Amino acid sequence: MMAKRNPNPQGKGLVPILAGLQQHMLRLQVPPKPITQIEMELFTSLFVLQSEIRFNPAVGQVYWLYSRPEGYRLSLIGPDEWHKEMPHRYIGRCELLVDRTWTLDLAAEVAEDAAFIAHIERQRDIFQAALEQAEHIEDILPTFVPTLGYQGRVFAYILGRSLRHSMQLSGIAALPYREAAALLPAPK
Numbered sequence: 001m002m003a004k005r006n007p008n009p010q011g012k013g014l015v016p017i018l019a020g021l022q023q024h025m026l027r028l029q030v031p032p033k034p035i036t037q038i039e040m041e042l043f044t045s046l047f048v049l050q051s052e053i054r055f056n057p058a059v060g061q062v063y064w065l066y067s068r069p070e071g072y073r074l075s076l077i078g079p080d081e082w083h084k085e086m087p088h089r090y091i092g093r094c095e096l097l098v099d100r101t102w103t104l105d106l107a108a109e110v111a112e113d114a115a116f117i118a119h120i121e122r123q124r125d126i127f128q129a130a131l132e133q134a135e136h137i138e139d140i141l142p143t144f145v146p147t148l149g150y151q152g153r154v155f156a157y158i159l160g161r162s163l164r165h166s167m168q169l170s171g172i173a174a175l176p177y178r179e180a181a182a183l184l185p186a187p188k
Contacts, residue, residue: 029098030162032169035137035180041101043127045159046142047120048074048094048102053151057096065091065104079107099166100158131177138164138173 033041051065051072064075066088079090092106110116134140141160148156167173172180 030165030169031099032171033163033166034170034184035167035172035177036184038137038163038167038170038172039131042141042159042163043124044104045100045102046127046156047123048104049145049148049152049156049159051152052149053155056151057155059096059098059100061096063094063096065094067091096155100155100162135176136174137177137180138167 048065051074053074055076057063057074062078064078066073066075066086068088072091073088074094079086089110090107091110092104094105095103097103130140131137141164142156143160145153145156164173167180172183175183
């Protein structure tokens with residue numbers, strides 16, 4: 001008799017997705033934030049989430065972002081931990097925060113790479129144009145991003161919920177970007 005093969009060996013069906021979302025949503029801690037902080041956190045987080053992620057990231061844990069010919073990859077292995085020569089270019093150190101936004105501290109070599117910085121600035125310009133063209137800021141928050149991998153899609157959804165709640169607490173969720181930016185205090 002032939003053994004039954006599991007049609008879903010990775011457990012990526014609806015029930016595990018809902019359980020994972022519920023686990024993260026219950027622990028979500030979201031403060032009110034100004035639009036400049038939301039803008040930066042959204043851009044940085046989406047940049048990290050476009051990576052290949054082959055594990056379930058945990059809040060407060062440090063991860064490392066690498067660049068490969070086929071794209072970015074988030075890893076549990078730090079640049080000093082490779083036993084052989086590092087197979088990919090080290091981009092920077094990442095951390096998942098309690099509000100499910102991501103930090104990215106660029107490696108010194110990458111921060112000084114004019115081509116890489118120009119690439120990021122082009123992405124930032126596209127992102128900024130989308131912000132300014134959106135009828136409401138919350139219209140650009142991720143819900144389902146089909147171009148992301150499984151973990152990226154799950155965390156993008158949670159990120160969108162987190163930032164939407166923060167914008168509601170700040171009173172800027174229903175505003176266009178320029179109106180929200182106008183509410184910022186004048187620089188001293």
